[in-house]
Each structure stands twice: as C-alpha cells, then as structure tokens.
Amino acid sequence: MKKTYITLSFVFAGLTLSAQNKHTQAADKLYNRYEYIDAAEEYLKLVSNNKADNYVYRQLADSYYNVFNTVEAAKWYAKATEEKQDAEVYYRYAQMLKANGQYEASNKQMEKFASMAPSDQRAVAFKKEPNYIPRLTDQQKMFDSKNMDINSEKSDFGAVLANDNTLYFASARNTSKKSYGWNDEPYLDLYKATRNEDGTFSKPTEVEGMN
Template structure:
C-alpha cells in the first residue's frame, strides 16, 4: 500500500509540473523574445490564478528587472529567495533593493552573493568596502540635479554637449514609431537640442539622415563637432540571426560613423569591427579623436559587457 501511495504521489506531482510547463508556454515564449512587459503580464496571470511556483516567481522578477520596474522586481525577488538561489539572483535582487532605497536589505543580499561568488569582482568590491554608504553620504555636495525642459515621459538618456552648444541625446518619445517588445516604448531616435546661455536646454528635434526604423543612439561627438559615432542595429546591414523555433530574427547593436557637412550629418558608415556575434555600442570618442571607447560583449573580455577601446586614424581603426 505504501508503494502505491508513493507512486500515486509521483504521478500527481509529475502532472502538476507538466501542467505548469504548459501554462508557462506563452509567457516563456514572450520572455525568450525579450518582450518582457507582455511576459510579465502572462506570468502575473499565473501568479494571481494560483498556478505559479518558484520558476514563475523568478521569471516575473527577471521580467521586471529587465525593464527596471524596481518596485515589482523587489516584490517578486523576495518570494524567489525564500528558496536558495544562484549568486546572480541575489545580486540582481540587491540592485533592485538599492534602487528602491532599501540599503540595509540590499547589503544582506550582497552578502549572500559574495558568499556564493567570492571571486567575482563585484563581490570583492563589496567585501572590501561594505560600509560605503555612510562615506558617500558624508561627501560634500558638488552639484544640483534638475529635470531639463526637453525631458519627455519616455526614455531619454545619453546626453552629450558639443562645442557649438548643441545637446545630442537618445529618446523614445516619437509615438509615431513602432514600439518594441522589451519595454513597449517606441524605438529610440537621436535628438538634437539647444544649450542656452542661461543653462536651459530647448528645441529638441530628431536628427535628420541618421535615424532609422530601428534603435538609434546614443551618440558621441568629436571635440571639433564634425564627427559623430553612434549605435544602431545590424538589421541596417541585413545582418541578423534567425531563430525558427521562436519565429524571430535577432540583430545586434553596431557602431556607425557620420560626418557633418553644414548643418547635416552625412556619410554614415558601419565600423569595421562590428560583428553579428556580439554587440558594440555606447561610443565615446576621446578629446583628441584618436581613441574610441565603447562597450561590448565580444570575446576576450572579463565577462558580460566590458569597456573596450580602439585606436582611430581617420577611417582606419586598430584592433579593439
């Protein structure tokens, strides 16, 4: 009789797990396609319908983490860590707690992370200076932060000031653009605004001849104001990878260079070290124009995305 009970229990549990896998199929597909907003909605339905387990909670937390919804991420990571997790989960939870201003709990999660990954550079940095917060709070205030007049209700970032008092930045404010599944905001464009003598910023307009139907930006402008380096998608070069099971095409972020003629940016060209196997983005050109810094997950780094540099000599580039 006892054997029969154990067998029946195994069948029941197997059935539940199978049903849960079936339930999460739609949400998992969205998550795998980086459509995190819609994925979160589907996982949330399971959680509210009592069809969730630790896997669903973690997928919910990860979805909110990826769109930087810190409040919801904290809520679901708290449920996730009720069971033992991998090091990276504790790290992500700590970052969301920190963003929410809960520094004490963030430190506790960082301690968990450091115990599981003692050789990780992030863990070493935390262990070497665990009481960093009082030191930061004790520093003298150096500047004020205020919202600019050209800020929108969408994503605005990557502002750079040029020698002719223009500010270039990336924004998803163009509501006529197609939205992307990652955060359901329009695709990014590069904008130019005027930096006024009184310190205000005004008259933001999309940059002509540069923006495409894909994500564009952020940009970096040379010190003489004549050269722009910026990110865009590999779809522009018809380079991407196909994932037939997911019925999707996945591109990478490439870097481009454009030059200024009069008031227009022209001659946009992809840089030679772009590669559909990895991303190259977030450019920053040095003051002398001889070194281009960028972030990439190309092979040879320390893991994940790292800061790289490459020598620049006109249209010739060294090895990153």
C-alpha cells in the same frame, strides 16, 4: 521494486515539468524574446489564477529586474527566495533593495551571495567595503541636477554639444511609434536643438535621415 519506484519518480517529475511548461509557455516565449513587460503580465496572470510556483516568481522578478522596476523586482525576489536559489538571484535581489534605499536588507542578501560565490569579484568587492553606499550619501553634495525645458517625460540621454552650439541627444519621446518590447518604451530617435546665447535651447527636432 526499487527500479519501479525510480521509474515512477521520473514519470511524475516529467509530468510536473510538462505541466509547468504548458502553463508558462506564453510568458516564457515573451521573456525569451526580451519582451519583459508583456512577459511580466503573463506571469502575473498565473499568480492570479493560482498557477504560480517558485519558477514563476523568479521569472517575474527577473522580468522587472531587466526593466529596472526595482519595487516589483524586490517584491518577487522576496517571494522567490522563500526557497533556496542560485547565487545570482541573491545578487539581483540585493541590487534591487539597494536601489530602493534598503541598504541593510541589501547587505543581508549580498552576504548570502558572497557565501555562495566567494570568488566572484562582486562578492570580493562587497566583503572589502560593504557599506560604501551610505558612506557616499553622507558626503557633501557637489552639484544639483534638474530637468531642462527640452526634456521629455520619456528617456533622454547621450547629449553631445557640437562646436556650432547644436546639442544632439537620443530620446524615446515619439510615442506615435511602435514600442520596444524590452521595456514598452518607444524606440529611440536622434534629436537636435540649438543652444541660444542665454543658455536656453530651441525646440528639439528629429535629425533627418537618422531615424
């Protein structure tokens, strides 16, 4: 009789896994291709259709984590951690809460992470100084930052000013090009602008032969 029960348990477990794979197949395929924005949309459809489970909640959270959508990531990590998770989930949840300025809530999740993975260097660093972010924010501001006229609404970074006063930088401002599946942003191109004597910059142009 015990053998019968054991066999039936494996059968039911297999059926449950098959059903999950069937429901999440489209979303999982996108996720495994690093197309996190589209993957999140597919997982959200499962939520809307009442076909979501803890696996879907975690995949949703990880999708948003990978594109640094901190608000949505924290929302779905909260849902996922209603059931016990592995240590990395609590670490990621903590990072998203910290990015949202929720330091006390973040520390609670880091405590869980540290208790599950005490030898992890991230846990060791946290236990040594758990409140370093508030301490840093209390320090006197050393400089201000602001957008320049040549900045776009998209990502602009990696600027290097050459000796001839040419500024080179990467940008995702060309929205006419195909978007990158990872974050649904345009692919990066290399741009240049000339620094004028008054400190302003000329209109950026693409670097020929590099894009």
